[in-house]
Amino acid sequence: MGVHRRSASSYAFDGVVIRSAAAVVGPKEGEGPLGSYFDRIWPSELNNHSSFEVAERALLVEAQNLTLQKGEQDWFNVDVVMGGDLLDQLISTNFAAREHQRPLLGLFSACAVFTEGLGLGALAIAGQGPKTVLVGASSHHMAAERQFRYPIELGYQRTPTAGWTATAAGSCLLSGSSSVDSGDIVIEAATFGRVVDWGSKNPNDMGTAMAPAAFDTIKRHLEDFNRDISDYDQIYTGDLGVLGVKLLDALASKEGFDWSHRLNDCGRSLYDIERQDVHNGGSGAGCSASVFSGFLYHQLQHGQFHRILLVSTGALFSPTSYQQGESIPSIAHAVAISRAD
Template structure:
């Protein structure tokens, strides 16, 4: 334990392999060529949006096992989650693998939560290989949290676009390829932060305070400053949330605007008429594409990965509750750092 919210692992924990699956809009974006699988049909050949999202998770795990050369029997646990009620995308999507599973809900921060818990399990010696996975789907999220697509509502500028995609990772105690390994050096677990924002169409404003407090806690716990990291990637704050985060950090005497990037901004980069991307799948697929690639190539030596989540449901929103946020930090290092 380091400080109040952080852990630094005393054994090497590796991201052994990564696999990403995305829909057409994500494949057409600036990171399109970096994803493992891109599908033109956002229904993924299924009868419902929910079945499509389950299939995205299944495709991601299948691709992960193929890339790693491993079988489902080699995996000790799965840590997985999505945005749908009772995690139905996860449970129906991963059922056939018959791997012991922990279902997680951290909203759009779920990828950070899955990697954190998986790394803790491996470092403690309870498992040799675990899968961490998270997914989202634009249409299933719209159906559950906002409006049916047929309604054709206009989206405010502050809104984000839920990413259709899934990112899956094998976290283990040994590298799969010493030339392509990424280490999970530690984690900082976030607290629930509520600034009283009630606008569910402005997720960036809801989540930015949690990201600011997480980054501050990480710096304090590790006794480091901004020079410790080559880059800090938040999950899906979008343009508006990213600006709010920068201002909140400046108030804490942390000026990292030059090292701060947002997965929601990177995946679409101004191609949507909204603030950026969001959803569990947003940070999950950006991590497995450009972030991992830059760590493996040595462009980055150390990054802080900070997926962010808005903790609301249709019930809490309709009852007039605010939208609290949470963020989880994962410290990732390239082999030579």
């Protein structure tokens, strides 16, 4: 195991393996094109819980427990839990930790928190710190809507640029290994993002706000590791959605890069955009977490993909900052994940 610094924001890792992963989603997500890849699909948004916030916490706990079961591990084998969510004071992550009683590092990068956790977990393990790290992220459509936008009882009309916060949670179990076996899923590298703000102020258009941050991180990642877009089977952004991916591609084209044939997006993939009436696509911390822990991890395991770059994107605003007229700063963290052959 080891870690190699490539720049102030990029690190390469040796011997960091994703041992298992699990994803739990709500009914709308289960009806989408990736439904067969999720471990469990809830029959309703509440699933017999007393509130949407309690339901989100239960989503996360369920995903974490399933990850450990699939990895044949118990909670006492977990050295550190890392992750986050969108709710004030990270209540889903923090309240879930009351149950497992393992050391917790609560993180916040909005919808980019899953790859922040994967990158930090790999950095800690490769640096001879903890031996086992459990990374997770969650979101809930109803809980996020009433915190960031409008009362859910209002029934307001959503704009075409609006994303649909996913009711979903994803979790991965990371550990170190002195030797990587064929078929292992490994975290090769991470590039941590910097805050990018192009002045967008529309909370119903997160794709436009976050696309510049995604472009900045992807460009620096490729430069730091002397790689080309073709070195990856796919680059999956977190939740730029339909419009955000188009803007990302346009930003790349403006600087002479042709990324169009490799770009995809978790928010665009999670739903049937037209049939499910989600407008721009999925969003939320649980979006990229569930798409990776369900679909993408499966594709890597079965050799459909051999190397991907997962670039979760986050809008770093709050209801208070929006009401005070602030713009929406954004960030994107990238992790390169591959199948050892």
